[in-house]
Amino acid sequence: MNYRFYNARILTMINADILEGEVWVQNEKILYVGDGHDTDTVYEKLNLNSIIWDREIDCEGNLLLPGFKDAHTHSGMTLLRSYADDLPLHDWLTKQVFPIEARMDGEMIYHLTKLAVLEYLTSGITAIFDMYLTPDTIAKACVDMGMRCVQVSGMNGQENFGEALQKTEQCYLKYNNDDPLLSYFIGFHAEYTCSKELLESVAKLAHKYRAPVFTHLAETKSEVDGCKERYGMSPTKLFDSLGIFDYGGGGYHCVYLDEEDMEIFSKRGLSVVTNPGSNTKLASGIAPISDYLTRGINVAIGTDGPASNNCLDMFREMFLVTGLAKLREQDASAVDAWEVLKMATVNGAKAMNLPNADVLAEGKLADIVMIDLHQPNMQPINNIPKNLVYSGSKQNVKMTMIHGRILYENGRFSDSYDVEAIYRKANEIIDSLR
Numbered sequence: 001m002n003y004r005f006y007n008a009r010i011l012t013m014i015n016a017d018i019l020e021g022e023v024w025v026q027n028e029k030i031l032y033v034g035d036g037h038d039t040d041t042v043y044e045k046l047n048l049n050s051i052i053w054d055r056e057i058d059c060e061g062n063l064l065l066p067g068f069k070d071a072h073t074h075s076g077m078t079l080l081r082s083y084a085d086d087l088p089l090h091d092w093l094t095k096q097v098f099p100i101e102a103r104m105d106g107e108m109i110y111h112l113t114k115l116a117v118l119e120y121l122t123s124g125i126t127a128i129f130d131m132y133l134t135p136d137t138i139a140k141a142c143v144d145m146g147m148r149c150v151q152v153s154g155m156n157g158q159e160n161f162g163e164a165l166q167k168t169e170q171c172y173l174k175y176n177n178d179d180p181l182l183s184y185f186i187g188f189h190a191e192y193t194c195s196k197e198l199l200e201s202v203a204k205l206a207h208k209y210r211a212p213v214f215t216h217l218a219e220t221k222s223e224v225d226g227c228k229e230r231y232g233m234s235p236t237k238l239f240d241s242l243g244i245f246d247y248g249g250g251g252y253h254c255v256y257l258d259e260e261d262m263e264i265f266s267k268r269g270l271s272v273v274t275n276p277g278s279n280t281k282l283a284s285g286i287a288p289i290s291d292y293l294t295r296g297i298n299v300a301i302g303t304d305g306p307a308s309n310n311c312l313d314m315f316r317e318m319f320l321v322t323g324l325a326k327l328r329e330q331d332a333s334a335v336d337a338w339e340v341l342k343m344a345t346v347n348g349a350k351a352m353n354l355p356n357a358d359v360l361a362e363g364k365l366a367d368i369v370m371i372d373l374h375q376p377n378m379q380p381i382n383n384i385p386k387n388l389v390y391s392g393s394k395q396n397v398k399m400t401m402i403h404g405r406i407l408y409e410n411g412r413f414s415d416s417y418d419v420e421a422i423y424r425k426a427n428e429i430i431d432s433l434r
Contacts, residue, residue, distance in 0.1 A: 003055050071129045088283070183353065199238075236251070250298075263295075301314065367402050
């Protein structure tokens, strides 16, 4: 479809300037971004006198910007929202999460992922970096819902060793060539759930495909201390010594990286994906975001799963990133709002290898969010980027477009969704597993 958005404020994320003008979308790509006075050049380039628009949308001065990238999540864990709360991380995992996950199957995760997608859309999230149990049904759910999904394998010691590696390789080959909405990374759950033999095999697989690797990393102090007891070094140093990070990648959480760990991240070009909501709720700690930025480390933002957060809300995560950093550093100037907005958009796209979905520009993918500025929390319009981070909320998301399709607009989901059926199915699943 062809869309013309006009009378818009536009934050391309190429820089912090606010442009007043138009954005044109043709099928899945952006055709034009500008003030609307040079459109004749677009027509000349296309050898057209005009474009027949399927829809022309008056933005009424509202804001268009690239969609947010949720760079770490476990969508299928919508099942456990407000089910396993107020527990220490170890007890939360071993006594609540793992036992019920052992009873979940692919069909359940398909329906639960669809529920998560609805929530992502209400938060302006247009791409997710998902690690969960059944890649095939997660992929199907995201394609059926129109969500851009980068999956990462979560291999761990509870699985059959050979089968887990084979499945990861199969998914890597399939989902990097299967559908434009899908891609796949090599990964594993964490050091403390994997044997050294499995970690060495992950390194071999990464070298075979010259591929980056992602994992949960340095989420808690006890995790780091346990690894030092087992191997005499931190998880980051262990993975680097095994060659796991030779082709890049990164870690989820990264609350407890020391100076040498950060040097490895800088040297290898690794990404930190911070998850402040989850880390706060599980009392894991506060990541040293200022230190990462000082070293030029790419920092992206994830929500983590809805069992540990419990909501998939990028606005809350953005505020927590900067708010917690200011508390940690005892410095109100730490981690500027513009840096946080880049984490939620451009940096997330970099971590997820989505270079065509990072900014609003001609030829980029049409993953676009419209923010309603005509609400009290967005007024007066002094500084839009700071307003988004410090006072923005999901109520301001007026539209979410992915791959050129409007999937959420003015509080309503795409007519292709049976929203009540999705809710009903999620409740049926949890009732069957209680």
